[in-house]
Amino acid sequence: xxxxxxxxxxxxxxxxxxxxxxxxxxxxxxxxxxxxxxxxxxxxxxxxxxxxxxxxxxxxxxxxxxxxxxxxxxxxxxxxxxxxxxxxxxxxxxxxxxxxxxxxxxxxxxxxxxxxxxxxxxxxxxxxxxxxxxxxxxxxxxxxxxxxxxxxxxxxxxxxxxxxxxxxxxxxxxxxxxxxxxxxxxxxxxxxxxxxxxxxxxxxxxxxxxxxxxxxxxxxxxxxxxxxxxxxxxxxxxxxxxxxxxxxxxxxxxxxxxxxxxxxxxxxxxxxxxxxxxxxxxxxxxxxxxxxxxxxxxxxxxxxxxxxxxxxxxxxxxxxxxxxxxxxxxxxxxxxxxxxxxxxxxxxxxxxxxxxxxxxxxxxxxxxxxxxxxxxxxxxxxxxxxxxxxxxxxxxxxxxxxxxxxxxxxxxxxxxxxxxxxxxxxxxxxxxxxxxxxxxxxxxxxxxxxxxxxxxxxxxxxxxxxxxxxxxxxxxxxxxxxxxx
Numbered sequence: 001x002x003x004x005x006x007x008x009x010x011x012x013x014x015x016x017x018x019x020x021x022x023x024x025x026x027x028x029x030x031x032x033x034x035x036x037x038x039x040x041x042x043x044x045x046x047x048x049x050x051x052x053x054x055x056x057x058x059x060x061x062x063x064x065x066x067x068x069x070x071x072x073x074x075x076x077x078x079x080x081x082x083x084x085x086x087x088x089x090x091x092x093x094x095x096x097x098x099x100x101x102x103x104x105x106x107x108x109x110x111x112x113x114x115x116x117x118x119x120x121x122x123x124x125x126x127x128x129x130x131x132x133x134x135x136x137x138x139x140x141x142x143x144x145x146x147x148x149x150x151x152x153x154x155x156x157x158x159x160x161x162x163x164x165x166x167x168x169x170x171x172x173x174x175x176x177x178x179x180x181x182x183x184x185x186x187x188x189x190x191x192x193x194x195x196x197x198x199x200x201x202x203x204x205x206x207x208x209x210x211x212x213x214x215x216x217x218x219x220x221x222x223x224x225x226x227x228x229x230x231x232x233x234x235x236x237x238x239x240x241x242x243x244x245x246x247x248x249x250x251x252x253x254x255x256x257x258x259x260x261x262x263x264x265x266x267x268x269x270x271x272x273x274x275x276x277x278x279x280x281x282x283x284x285x286x287x288x289x290x291x292x293x294x295x296x297x298x299x300x301x302x303x304x305x306x307x308x309x310x311x312x313x314x315x316x317x318x319x320x321x322x323x324x325x326x327x328x329x330x331x332x333x334x335x336x337x338x339x340x341x342x343x344x345x346x347x348x349x350x351x352x353x354x355x356x357x358x359x360x361x362x363x364x365x366x367x368x369x370x371x372x373x374x375x376x377x378x379x380x381x382x383x384x385x386x387x388x389x390x391x392x393x394x395x396x397x398x399x400x401x402x403x404x405x406x407x408x409x410x411x412x413x414x415x416x417x418x419x420x421x422x423x424x425x426x427x428x429x430x431x432x433x434x435x436x437x438x439x440x441x442x443x444x445x446x447x448x449x450x451x452x453x454x455x456x457x458x459x460x461x462x463x464x465x466x467x468x469x470x471x472x473x474x475x476x477x478x479x480x481x482x483x484x485x
Contacts, residue, residue: 003202004123004159007045008038010220010336014196016203019181021122023200024150024160026129026175029185033192034211035163038185038218039125040067040077042161049076052121054112056082056131070217080115082108108132109149121158128163129175143174150178185211189363191330194220210332221332224377225339227384238349238388240272241279244458248434248443253415255348256386257439258379260355260412262393262405263419267430268451269392270299271306272419273351275456276390278308281318285348288320288341290334292357296321306455320345326360331374334361338378342385350382354392355407372409379412414438419449422468431468432458 003018012018019025029035036058043051055063060081067074116124133142153160162179166172176182182198192211196204210221237252246252253259253276261269277287291299299321303310313319320341324334341347352358355375362371382389391413393405398421410416416436422429432449434442445461446468462468464477 004047005045006042008041008218008220010209010222011194011218013222013225014194014205014209014220015199016205019159020202021159022154022157023180024153024162024178025181025183026172026179027161027163027183027185028166028172028176029163030165030187033185033187034213034218035165035185036063036066036127037070037213039127039161039163040072040074041217042159043077043123043125044072044074046076046121046123048122050078050119050121051076051123052078052080052115052119052125054080054082054115054124054126056126057128059083070215072217078115078119078121080112082111109145112149113152116153116156116158120156124153124158124160126160126162128165130163130165130170130172133170133172133175139174143178146175147178189365191363210330212330212333219333221330221336223332223335223374225335225381227381238276239279240275240456241282242275242456242458244447244460245432245456248432248445248447248458249415249417249437250440250442253388254439255388256383257414258383258389258391258412259415259417260391260393260405260409261417261419262395262435264395264398264421267419267421268449268456269394269419270294270351270353271302271451271456272417272432273353273390273392274299274303274308274310277319277349277351278310278313280349280388281313281316284318286318286320286346287313287349287351288322288345288347289351289353290322290324290338291353292324292326292360293354296323306451306453308455324357324361326357329361331358331361331371334358335374335378335381339381342382342387347387349388349390351390352392354394355409356394359407368408372407372412375409376412410436420469422465422471422473424465424473431462 002021004021005012005018006015027035027038039053043053053063060079064074129146132146150160162175164172164175176198180200181196184195184197186193186195192213193208194211195208196206205222205224207223209223212219236255238255239246239252261272263269274289277289280287289299300310310319314321338350359371379389393407395405413436415438416434418433418435420431422431430449431446433446443461445463447461448459450457450459464475466474466476
């Protein structure tokens, strides 16, 4: 099947390649949802550089002015303005476009047909069909006339987009029935979405996809990224470079797996994650840190303080640090950003810092299931691409009442590393352990975890202490009369 690309970023991915040339599509949305902008982008991306904009509402002058602000090149876009002029209001004329005659004899439709005949466009955008429906009291006749127009455009082998604003007083069910596809632009909780509710003869990505109106037009961010075939990766392990830590993990983290590093604030999750990136850099592998909380400068200073050569890693292009503002990025926008980086830069390892910041990107009313689903999509894509993922997850409890993740995401991870505090002899100390490792065995002991002047130190197994995770610590080394510390 030959499809024509819309040229709108992300939309062709949702449409599985684009739209069919001789089909009609309804673009539905409320005022300000981006229908006209989407229509203009569709026209300016015409392969034949010969498209037609039919305006029944706004003046062409205003449409062109708005397009100029977005740097749209309208050189090959023809316009037909059918909106009532100011003279119409001064003369108090009756604006009745529909008569009892057949559609080709209707004055307004005649103008549309005549323009299409003369221009012979390959793409047409009608803004909007809602105006036509307002001017017709006979719904049956309206459907008949629209259907006749759609058939006429199809005979000309043109792709036809019709804008529509559905309201309770004037629903557009008739239009949805006669077109080949329905593209919806909606808004919920101050977030814009795009979804397809009908696409005759074509496949598409279902569900709601994030949409943003930017300076250069409409951007759509698919909520799912299909990978045709899993990337085969060498069965290598990503070592930390710390022998005792690698022993804890039976040699390291398998390439292409998802690891959650879980622990309370300040325990060393980010430093541990960067330790793995440092070792990856030593093998020439490329890594990126997506930081939702700390600034890149803060991360760089912290690494320099413990002798991690992060500036050299950045200079040699084996590491990137990208700060993400969760209040400006939607989860699907972040998903597509990661996809682009992985496929364009060949990223091998990703550190997401942190899960709490990532969750802030979701609309306020999003459920935990919504967040877990989106994280699942991201992780599955990266895993199939052979990318090793580290995700920092903050838990609220510092001591006692142990929780692995506190968010119900344990099942997503191939590996779970736990960092924790414990109190011993009135001192606050740290431990590291492994809770889960899907592809191999692992050491079951907790070890002492320190971050010193020269980096991370992992001590011997704490075999003499019991109850570290609960906070009720018993020192077994003192014999049967052990005391809680």
